[in-house]
Amino acid sequence: MKTLLPLLLLLCPWLCLASPMADMVVVHKSSYSLALMKDGKVLTRFWIALGPAPYGPKLREGDQRTPEGRYLLDYKKADSAFYKAIHISYPNDTDLAKARSRGFSPGGRIMIHGQRNGFNPKVQPSNWTNGCIALLNADMDRLWRAIAPGTPIVIYP
Numbered sequence: 395m396k397t398l399l400p401l402l403l404l405l406c407p408w409l410c411l412a413s414p415m416a417d418m419v420v421v422h423k424s425s426y427s428l429a430l431m432k433d434g435k436v437l438t439r440f441w442i443a444l445g446p447a448p449y450g451p452k453l454r455e456g457d458q459r460t461p462e463g464r465y466l467l468d469y470k471k472a473d474s475a476f477y478k479a480i481h482i483s484y485p486n487d488t489d490l491a492k493a494r495s496r497g498f499s500p501g502g503r504i505m506i507h508g509q510r511n512g513f514n515p516k517v518q519p520s521n522w523t524n525g526c527i528a529l530l531n532a533d534m535d536r537l538w539r540a541i542a543p544g545t546p547i548v549i550y551p
Contacts, residue, residue: 416540419467419506419547421527423448423460426520428506428527430540438536443528446521449551452484454493455501458525460549461489467506467545470538477508477531478538482547501525508534 416430416437423444430437445458452461461484471479485493485500493500508531509518518530527549529537 414540415542416545419537419541419545421460421547421549423462423549423551428529428537430537437540440529440533440537443518443520443522445523445525448521451551452489452501452504452525454496454498457501458523460523460525460527461485461504462549462551463488465547465549467541467543467547469543471505474505474507474511476505476510476528478534479505479507480537480541481505482527482549506534506537 414432414437416432418431420429420431426442427439428442429439444460447458450459452459466483467480468483469481482504484504489500504526506527508529
């Protein structure tokens with residue numbers, strides 16, 4: 395086995411480039427950061443953009459806020475209006491109950507996504523989404539490879 399691994403790495407150098415899979419994603423809206431976590435340790439951290447009303451939890455559809463709480467990254471969407479997208483399982487039962495008690499729809503279709511297709515800046519503007527979490531396309535590629543559907547995400551204020 396000791397001689398097999400070096401031989402494999404020589405024949406298949408792309409094995410060295412494989413990124414470790416994250417077991418959790420943690421977002422801190424107040425510091426505009428998204429961290430990929432593995433066994434409680436930060437693998438990498440990305441700068442994010444949010445919506446024009448970044449502070450406070452999402453209360454209803456159209457409020458341009460990003461939800462806060464525990465969710466799952468439940469599916470990946472390669473054919474999005476944005477450069478790749480990963481769906482966040484918002485709303486959960488608590489979100490639904492809160493919105494309904496106020497007479498509102500909670501909204502939905504909250505994603506982590508790259509830049510709008512055809513737009514690939516080196517630096518992205520702040521607070522341009524409708525409540526989603528946006529990354530630069532190169533960062534979105536790294537996130538895309540590092541998570542599998544079902545990965546938990548925690549979004550803090």
